[in-house]
Amino acid sequence: MNFNLMAVFPELLLLALAVVILVVDPFWKDSNRKNNLGWLATLGLFGVILASLLFAAPAQDQLALGGMVRYDGLGFVFKMLFIFTAAVSSLFFMDSEKLANRAEAYVLLIAATIGMNFMASSTDLVMIYLAIETTSIPMYVLSGFMLDDKRSTEAGFKYLLFGAFTSAIFLYGLSLVYGFSGTTQISDMRGFFGTFNPVSGGLLFLLIVGLGFKISLVPFHFWAPDTYEGAPTPVAGFLSTASKAAGFALLMRLFVMAFPQMAEHWQMLLAVMATLSMTLGNLVALAQTNIKRLLAYSSIAHAGYALVGLVANSKFGIESVVYYLIAYVATNLAAFGIIAVFQKSTGSDEIRAFDGMSRRSPYLGLAMLAAFLSLSGMPPFGGFIAKVLVFAAAMEAGWTWLVIVGVLNSIVGVYYYLTVLKYVYLYRMEGEVEEGHPIHSSRPAVIALSIASLGVIVVGVIFSPWFGMATRAAASLF
């Protein structure tokens, strides 16, 4: 047995950081607490990334800790992505009145990040289930964190009911997988699911229910719009980026490693779901009047786009999904961050409230331009290259019809993203001088927004380091 603790080095550091936050929190005066907590969490998280990059980058892929986790490139790339997302999110937490003063909020954020790290690296059914729940339970609490807000409690409640329900179905699938293969190690399962029959087809469906919930695929998406709208905006941002990427990491590892012989069947199943997600997500987004709901439906559509790369089931396909997720995380973090700042200053998250925003705060408008153009897939932003790669991978694997559906859907997407930008740039506040209503943003929010917006541009312009990471990740699956 291999007890290589370096395999869980980032998680150990995260755990230590969470404990430190809880221990030092009572010693601070109320006036300092808000700043101290946020900076401790943020700098701690960036410190974890730095230390992991220096000491814990995997040299070669190996199973560790009795086969519970795999110490490999895929896990490592995703871990860094999750911790980065948590660090930027904790800067947004500082900007939020309800979250900033509470040590629990940061600790729950870190706990969810630990769970996501394990989702990306675990290779044992027990560990997979534990990782999913470690991610979900803190997220339920964070979604319902604002106890005096009707919408927030309702958001947490709905997320919990859907989450508990789908994870029970997923778990039933896992128990059958264990029964049929006699092992909980997903790397030992290859031989057991050779031929396709109704039972193994049903099994795949049970597993897709659980993971489809995490990445908000149609038809398991019902929680997403309500939860995103009601949850505190920084939490919604974290939920739509890191949580979704974690679901993808697990989906890729589980299906590619455990069910290679049934690939044809899960490819078809996922292709159908990708089509549904893209189409329904984009069409319903057209009708939204609330910006957070619009982004929720857009994130459902984006789950569909990213799935197109996985359907290809090739090395290039996995690379494209990883690249897509990197670009998507940066973009959506920026988008939700802008909304958080805007909401704090104006108290509204309706799309009409964005009238004349570019005049009220030119830089915020510019960040919004970058984020929304990237979401719609315009060069030179990250979303463009990511979409090209995903569609190229699917073309290469012969999924032409799926690519056509994807491209048509992107065109629908451009319409509603540009509609929002129309309010921001072309419309004016009625009967008011915009300069008289500036949007105030605090220093942490400005830093976080700069990082995220810069990320959107850098991922789109400088290609090779990110694609190198994606290649490293994909190499450990094939």
Next chain:
Amino acid sequence: MIPISWYLFLSAALFSVGLFGVLVRKNAIAILLSVELMLNAVNINLVSFWRYGNTADMAGQVFSIIVFAVAAAEVAVGLSLVYSVYRRRNTVIADELDMMKW
């Protein structure tokens, strides 16, 4: 010895009852209870697969113990969320919590 299929049928039946409960009941507490039924079905599956398989490999038992522990944590969080909704809205009926639609 009773064939394993009996246990699997029992578990499938229990799972279906739970599934039905989640889809049909409106009361949040009843939904959580139905989810618990589904988790119990999973545990029956796990333990019977372990018993009829390689008993030297404890993975099945360990898995079911972990399912217990996690289910308890989930219900604790679940009930407190239900309670926080109840304090705000004075209801635990899922249909009546419809502030956000479309």
